[in-house]
Amino acid sequence: MFDVKKYEGTKEKDYALLLKQLEALLDGETDEIANLSNASALLGQFLADVNWVGFYLWKQDELVLGPFQGLPACVRIKSGKGVCGTAVKEGKTQRIADVHQFPGHIACDAASNSEIVIPLFKEGNVYGVLDIDSPSKDRFDEIDQTYLEKFATILQAHL
Numbered sequence: 675m676f677d678v679k680k681y682e683g684t685k686e687k688d689y690a691l692l693l694k695q696l697e698a699l700l701d702g703e704t705d706e707i708a709n710l711s712n713a714s715a716l717l718g719q720f721l722a723d724v725n726w727v728g729f730y731l732w733k734q735d736e737l738v739l740g741p742f743q744g745l746p747a748c749v750r751i752k753s754g755k756g757v758c759g760t761a762v763k764e765g766k767t768q769r770i771a772d773v774h775q776f777p778g779h780i781a782c783d784a785a786s787n788s789e790i791v792i793p794l795f796k797e798g799n800v801y802g803v804l805d806i807d808s809p810s811k812d813r814f815d816e817i818d819q820t821y822l823e824k825f826a827t828i829l830q831a832h833l
Contacts, residue, residue: 685817686817686821688720689817689821689824690821692716692717692720692821692825693821693824693825693828695716696713696716696825696828696829697828699712699713699716700712700713700828700829700831700832703832704832706832706833707740707741709829709832709833710729710740710741710829710833711741713729713741713804713825713829714727714728714729714741714742714743715743717743717804717806717825718743718744721806723808723809723810723813724806724807724808724813725744725745725783725785725786725807725808725809726742726743726744726745726747726782726783726786726805726806726807727742727743727744727804727805727806727807728740728741728742728743728744728747728804728805729741729742729794729802729803729804729805730751730758730802730803730805731801731802732762732799732800732801732802735752735753736750736751736752736753737750737751737752737753737758737759737762737802737803738750740802742805744783744807745782745783747782747783748780748782751780755778755780756776756778756779756780757770757773757776757779757780757789757791757805758780758791758803758805760778760791761791761792761793761803762793762800762803765793765800766793767790767791767792767793767819767822767823768789768790768791769789769790769814769818769819770788770789770790770791771788771811771812771814772787772788772811772812773786773787773788773789773807774787776789783807785809786807786808786809787808787809787810787811787813788807788808788810788811788812788813788814789805789806789807789808789814790805790806790814790818790819790822791803791804791805791806792804792822792823792826793826794826794829794830794833795830796830796833801830801833804822804825804826804829806822
């Protein structure tokens with residue numbers, strides 16, 4: 675459980691509250707799709723200046739579109755392709771300031787200019803990714819990455 679009081683900065687306090695809200699939403703719920711759906715809705719409501727937030731799930735050696743908030747999206751992404759596939763292949767967060775400079779970027783929404791993708795794991799295996807796009811360049815900073823990775827860690831415990 676995260677203690678909101680120990681965070682000094684406004685952004686950190688907001689994220690700490692978000693993590694508490696996520697824990698409350700997930701408490702006692704075992705359905706993965708319900709948990710992913712609520713998690714994407716919570717992030718969509720919390721994050722300013724984003725145009726897509728959701729999940730891709732690892733199925734039969736590719737990422738397949740899961741619960742999300744935003745415009746229709748690419749349905750399947752191979753490992754190593756685009757920002758999402760790179761996050762899976764490398765097993766680490768990809769924080770991209772300008773997606774148009776990312777080799778092999780997959781443009782599902784032409785309005786997206788920056789992106790953060792956090793890989794999700796279940797029992798040590800790739801489960802999928804949390805993908806968030808913004809119409810602004812350089813939208814995501816180190817604080818966003820830190821807390822979105824904490825968000826993913828909490829969520830992974832309920833998958």
